[in-house]
Amino acid sequence: MEKRNVLLCVSGGIAVFKSAALTSKLVQANYNVKVVMTKSACEFVTPLTFQALSRDYVYTNTFEELERDKIAHIDVADWADVVVVAPATANVIGKLANGIADDMLTTTLLATTVPVYIAPAMNVHMYEHPAVKKNMDTLHAYGYQFIEPNEGYLACGYVGKGRMAEPDDILSVVQRHFTKLENKSWQGKKILVTAGPTQEKIDPVRFYSNRSSGKMGYAIAEEAAERGAEVILITGPTNIKPPHGVTTIPVESASDMYDAVTKHFEGQDIVIKAAAVADYRPKTTFDHKVKKQSGDLTVEMERTLDILKTLGEQRTNQILVGFAAESENIETYAKNKLNNKNLDMIAANSIISPGTGFQSDTNELLLYKRDGQTVHIPMTTKKEAAKKLLDNTLEIYMEKQK
Template identity: 50%
Template sequence: MLNGKRVTVFVTGGIAAYKSADLVRRFIKAGAEVRVAMTKSACEFIQPLTFQVLSKHNVLVDTFDEKDAEVVSHINLADWTELAVIAPATANIIAKMANGIADDVVSTTLLAITAPRLIVPAMNQHMLENPATQANISKLENFGYTVLEPDTGFLAEGYEGKGRMPEPESIVNSAQLLLIEKTTNLPLKGKKVLVSAGGTRERIDPVRYLTNESSGKMGHSIAEAARDLGAKVTLVTASKLEYPFGVETIPVSSAREMQEIIMKDFDTTDIVVMAAAVSDYRPKHQADHKIKKTEDDLQILLEENPDILATMGNQKNKQFLIGFAAETDRVEEYAKGKLIRKKADMIVANDVSKEHAGFNKDTNEVIIFQTNKNPIHIETKSKKEVAKDILLEAIKSIQQI
């Protein structure tokens, strides 16, 4: 979402200004083109040269330092900006923005910006809680600007409190969510997408379980791709991976837990992607204590788990249902059979025996099968790229229905 975006970071005079250098670096790493404007007070904490080196652009500090006679620098920057990030945002700049005061290069440029604004307050807790500051923040929110909640932690004054600037990674994530929210032409805007991920775990006793090799990377990538395409996403995951930002994530363990959560939201969902590797069987009896080793062989009686994909296939009305087939041989035969048997709209098949595809890999190679359509072969790519390709193919099919 940030790739190619023109982002201006406005740095004001708080101790948290040192974090802004890392923030600029992270925006650039995410693909954004970044420029920086600073107040004179911010220059007391960190030098403009730092941001110039990081951004590869001159840093705007003085309203009247006009290096290019053909443009007015602060208006030119305002017109260039597609996302304005004020970090740290002191009580002073918040007051200026709320009341239309333009008496330095940052406040003047911000007054001329029409792009979305992400305001990141950072200050002493008592300054933050002051009624004037709270009134100014409310004013900015009423203007339609996005104001992040400050973190709680150890403050520069030497005590715990609320007012810390969130970490740069969190700010970049919030910026991406803001751009998704403000972009009205995303193909999944207004759609609800439900994704399952990870290998379910079926308990034998309190310390042992049956599972499989699935890491959940493909399912998590699909949830992220659906989010970036504008959808409201729910991820039901049995994986231990970090939860994607901006996605409602519900952790589960067993197949029955996964089915219970998924079926609750099924009726109101537009697209369901069953990327989870659901255990076909579970122990018929689960011991309530650790099973001790004996000289005899241990036999575990298994019973079949619910078939979540088939259940949804039989109950779907408007939903577009995508299933996965992880195979080690006869991939096309098994995938086509699963497509018909489960009454799915799409089956994404992959050969998990391949070195560059399948479980626990960062890349994947898949074939998409749909009824009355030729198979679509997606060559080896990162799982994030494959996830986007799968969803774009699903969108094409939905539009043809």
């Protein structure tokens, strides 16, 4: 991929310190970075800091023209491949929504014709104010894209939504933007991914579950979104932050996951079932904590609905990919599942080999395809395994389109 130009527009808020970190991360990721700052932003962090991090001049004054044959705000607007406004204060959002250009930053924003990503940062009450919401809706309608702020402790002392997205998250958005341009074959594809375990309630404090961390499913969803697909991630309880650009639907039980998956199944191009759904659930549940008694306790279990088999029976044109986490006879069990559940491909792995089981950051997969092909993905990170799995899934999809 050729080196791309990122214009970072920094307005005045306490989150400016995060923008300095973002500048460094963008440069380290091999982007050319130019920075435009408002006068208020300079009160928090000096232009010299951004100059040192970006290794380029920092623009702060509309009337300071460094080159006689160029108009600075037009030149820098034309230079950019993408613009990121971070932090975006309520003031800047309001100006942009109403076409006001009274400083270097706002004149540049109105002059650019490339995609603009806005990362709001402000007090929770400001973020929820009707005027601010109206301005954001206006910018949405104009085609601007927003990077949602996080919830948490704010500099003003309040706790709520308004914290600027973390630099790593904004970097991911930028990377995903350019990856979409390079991966046109994924643009517009609708993909549903399931991830994580399910929890089957016994009583208010106990449940039946498994060791799945959700890392593999999340890696697949994130990679698919970075390639430009429209991704729905249906996830059981995990400790993983949902990927940016992915519609995340949290569920708890196998029944919840069944309802969510079947609800969104129609209209998908590709479905990848990476979740470790409980095969059994307690036949009887209790509204109050079951107290300890003398002697043993027996919990009678009943089968849960087989989500993957149901999808295999209901599928029309969807590509359907399953997972088989096994401790023995991996090939036999995986191929039986491939055939019995009417799948296009199944990804099998050992749950007892070092580095490939639940909760690990790495994986080794064997992909068994309906046409008889077998693809080995050697031990690698789950992120890299997700890339190779998606490459093979796209091959199957493209073959079916012929």
